[in-house]
């Protein structure tokens with residue numbers, strides 16, 4: 001079967017092979033970001049979000065000292081138009097990965113996240129949720145176009161270069177998507193000075 005080469009996806013794959021993470025600009029265009037942001041805010045105002053917990057469902061401890069965001073899991077089967085469009089794009093990428101990389105992504109899980117002013121997410125590995133099926137983490141930022149570095153909320157990814165730890169600082173600019181190896185790269189979200197919006201998800205095996 002022939003696979004039409006996708007330049008953007010190929011860049012992500014080569015980044016992942018080379019440094020275990022990739023930062024993509026404009027994965028979502030501004031219209032898509034706006035729709036997703038409005039949908040997130042609507043659901044947040046309807047009080048559908050809950051305080052994010054540490055650990056999986058068998059180990060749910062709310063730990064404000066570790067993370068302060070509020071989340072809402074997305075259900076693809078019951079998604080509305082806006083979220084459907086989101087999943088269409090994600091699924092296209094997953095299909096490409098599975099055809100070209102033999103990663104064997106079978107499942108995925110995504111949630112909206114809202115970090116209120118003053119919150120953060122301390123340094124962690126996404127597999128500490130005792131879920132070793134998580135292969136790739138994806139974070140899609142839904143902030144306003146005029147997001148400023150002074151607002152904080154940077155994602156810091158800790159990488160290793162020649163045996164030395166290096167901090168990669170990534171600002172949550174709208175449309176930007178960060179993809180990284182869930183089991184390898186520790187990261188954190190620095191304290192935010194204003195509300196910070198995103199969709200975070202995992203591509204999983206088995």
Ligand SMILES: O=C(O)CCC(=O)C(=O)O
Pocket residue numbers: 121126139154155187188189198200
């Ligand atoms: O929002 C981000 O930049 C990262 C979020 C994160 O690390 C997580 O939800 O596990």
Ligand SMILES: [Fe+2]
Pocket residue numbers: 124125126137187
């Ligand atoms: Fe994380």
